[in-house]
Amino acid sequence: MLGLNSKDFRLLLLVAALALLAPFILNPFPADSAMAQFNAGYPDLMQRFVIFGVFAIGFNILFGLTGYLSFGHAAFLGVGSYSAVWMFKLLSMNVIPAILLAVITAGLFALLIGYISLRRSGIYFAILTLAFAQMSYALAYSVLTPVTGGETGLQLALDDPRVLGAAQSAQGNIPVPGLFGLEMRDAAQLNLGDWVFTFSAGYYFSAVVMLIAFYLSIRIFRSPFGMMLRAVKSNQQRLNYTGLNARPYTLAAFVISGMYAGLAGGLMAAMDPLAGAERMFWTASGEVVLMAILGGVGTLIGPVLGAGLIKYMENIISKINADILHSWFAFLPDGLEDFIVSIMYPFIGKGWHLTLGIIFMAVVIFLPGGLVEGGQRIARLFRRRKSGEAAKDDDAKQSTVAE
């Protein structure tokens, strides 16, 4: 269906179901319980999950298919954000033109950088993209301050023109990004017993965009074009000797991937109309590489899972402080409580990077295929138990399919 084979279609349905039911899935604990600390079902974080999902899906089209490691992808995210905010400032608060412009400018920017950087491959390509991204960051941070707002970031103001919309809301405030009247920050709450579920308009908008992006990425993976990109990854020299010029293909992949990043940047600005230069910093570029590797490079759903895990750690683990630890272990005798808290303390709060690093190492060492490989192993374990040895051949065949 939709031009997909049944397996891919089931995957798309699964992702769609996960995305639509996310407010329930991510809020498994009652609002007043001690475990509510681990609930991730609030609009801002859910939006981040899907937006960084889009970013990682796009990155995976380049890195997963062609094997070209871009270390400067955050530059396109930043360019997308800046374009979207400028659209909000100049045109109107509707998110559609903002996101369109974000995708287009990021695509043009990717064309420029890709055209230069793709003359080299491997480590030189990575360094070139890194250099361009750092250059964009430095420009946005200081020289281009009139365009980018510099360190403070680009923000909306009450005296922006907004030619197609109101410069001010009825209450005299800056209007909010919306989709034909539906404000992105609108949310409804559903109370079921002790559970509170929040349904945010902005989240569902991003989730629909993410589903479309995910669908496109499946189509690209399964297309002849995707096949050609895989050929570049497996042996570019052989491809050259057969008389094929690989550059147009890699450049196209680079631009598509840049446009995905621009889309993510535009969505970020639509959810929260501010664009800051640190979005383009090299750590932001490194983060998307981590997302792809953590989830599983070259698989369809892996990068989305990786993005979710990293954003969860950043927003949930980093907010646990020593007081919360003490309240968890308050039932233990004093000495033991302090001991356990002091052992756990380096891994929470500002130490969340350490926890992430440990998880990353564990995944790279034990699950080289990322979280997706972990899922496959568990699935295989269950299937083997069910149908015994007979299924073994079948599994071996399945695991070779990139997924």
Add this chain to the structure above:
Amino acid sequence: MSKSHLTRRGLLKTSAIAGAGVAMPTIFTASSASAFTNEPTGGTVTLGFNVPQTGPYADEGADELRAYELAVEHLNGGGDGGMMNTFSSDALQGNGILGKKVEYVTGDTQTKSDAARASAKSMIEKDGAIMITGGSSSGVAVAVQALCQEAGVIFMSGLTHSNDTTGKDKRANGFRHFFNSYMSGAALAPVLEANYGSDRKAYHLTADYNWGYTTEEAIVSSTEAMGWETVNTVKTPLTQTDFSSYIAPVLQSGADVLVLNHYGGNMVNSLTNAVQFGLRDKMVNGKQFEIVVPLYSRLMARGAGENVKGIFGSTNWHWSLQDEGSKAFVKSFGEKYGFPPSQAAHTCYVQTLLYADAVERAGSFQPCAVVEALEDFEFDGLGNGPTLYRAEDHQCFKDVLVVKGKENPQSEFDLLEIVEKTPVDQVTYAPDHPQFAGGSLGTCNNGG
């Protein structure tokens, strides 16, 4: 490998699914019925303390967090009450705020606007924080202030010195107790004139970001007004750690004063470099070469060590002040943590008390009522003498301290001595002063 056989049944099924997906969000668009964002309904009220726990200003952030914990303890009736006893308003009873026990959540701004906004958003959306406070950089303060305006909660900024926070980027829901670049310039100029004369040539090294620009502008305009000449202004990247290449040209320029518009680690490094180059032993134009640091903090002075001796700068507050409020605060902070508080800790503590007091006086947590209670509020007893929260830009007006690196420090905390308390009249400016032009407060937002 692409397949596409479009059937009627397939199309129907697909469009039904797509339709359901699109309709899903619109089912739930009815907003919840509370009068304003995060109205506290139970027996507790949650405040959000958003401070840098990692990154270049982590030291300041840690000290801010200590001050917040102390303030919460005092508001809930614990400890010795600190500055609540000396505060000119006696609305606070030590029974929480409006009888509700004060609880708090913490977050890490990482001194990045994006991270700070994400952290503040999670406090508002997940933890139900009714007020956000903290931060140790103007970029973060401006970004979070705009967020709080959109979300309809109050923002009480922490350490932010750029003019823009209450200038072109001011917001109705945001309030600043800390002083700003303009005030630094206005307070420093007379002291510099008295000590270094009125025919000096100044050379500026400026951190290449928003705060650096406004500080440079403020110092240049106030020193030029008293007759100094500005030889050159050079921007240095924020990430720079070695300033030797920027210091070398200073001597050739014929300047006899170096102004370092740097903060935090930047200032520690540039000042150390300048002193190592022997700038302060030079005689230029027949005058002793001098260095000026517009914004001083004790944590920076500690980083720069010996090098700060005799160097002028300005600060918002210093623990050696002898008024009743400062003494009470230093005493309760010192008893709890074992060392005196920094100016960042002071401003954060004061902001928390001011917010709590405004809620008590307004009789409601509703942001617009709190804004009304804070606007044009005059108070005393919080360490800076009589202070006014001006309604036009939500900036506090109070005396500014001019300090100098101490020649013979007694301890690692006793690094600065107060040279002069510049009275508030000298640092007051019109709300439409050119350095603060553009932008407007808008109207207060209750959210909901």
